[in-house]
Amino acid sequence: MSRKPFPLAKVYTLIEPGPVVLLTTAQGERRNVMTLSWKTMLEFEPPLIGCVIGGQSYSRDLLMASKECVINIPTVDIAKKVVSVGNTTGARTDKFKRFGLTPLPARFVHAPLIDECYASLECRLADTRMVAKYGIFVLEVLQAWVDSAVKDPRTLHHRGYGRFMVAGETIKLRSRMK
């Protein structure tokens, strides 16, 4: 894959359409990956993303401890892996090995990029004040990577109970919106 740096000011174009993502974390020898759909852009630049991680989870513990993570965006090619990651806890299993996801070193954080994902956003935990009430982790994107060969990624969009809408055609309309 031709993984290239991607402008921080355009990160919202990756997150705003609502794809399912794989969030990776690492702390010391421990690492994990979780499937996540509940997130929104909060600011264009520096890009801030609010990710909702409710309840107790291994990823949440690692994120709180390390204050870092990577948001990786998969496409339909690895849909089965995405669902398997979502169905499994990482507390006693290395999900990277079990489901054949290849961790790659990131630039600014210890959490790994996932080689099988077309985009990866290295993030630092910027605000935890909304965690207790809503499970919202505010993440600042420090570095974005995108496979520049992928123009219209066939991302996954969760419709519940294992049903996923796969990104279809792209249309262009005259807009003054960013």
Add this chain to the structure above:
Amino acid sequence: MSRKPFPLAKVYTLIEPGPVVLLTTAQGERRNVMTLSWKTMLEFEPPLIGCVIGGQSYSRDLLMASKECVINIPTVDIAKKVVSVGNTTGARTDKFKRFGLTPLPARFVHAPLIDECYASLECRLADTRMVAKYGIFVLEVLQAWVDSAVKDPRTLHHRGYGRFMVAGETIKLRSRMK
């Protein structure tokens, strides 16, 4: 359209895939509609949705004053209207009349449903504590309506600068996830 009540516990299946929405507000004789992409589910039931409305806007004023709104979900059939709404302020224009959107009375709130949208969620403003810092309005869905004839809605997903991904095929994978 055969607009039917939709179970509150399944509202997340409408919002989670990340569609662009039209948010309507009303206060006294004033009403407005805005285009919005930055939002996330926060809780399954009662359904809570965090909508990001940054900066000053007419819709934000009406939402703060009335503490109510409706989240309407359009499909590609009215894509041009969706973009036009996003390009225009409602402070001096009735965008419903100007762009041919039909307001219908809601059940619990004064803000209108939009007849041209396949789904509408009547909401009350539940928490404003994250408005100052992040523009996050926490909305509780009181009543959901869906056109029961629409199975795989061709929703719009903003990729920036007037480019929209249109919802494609739906795939089903075995999942223990909700």
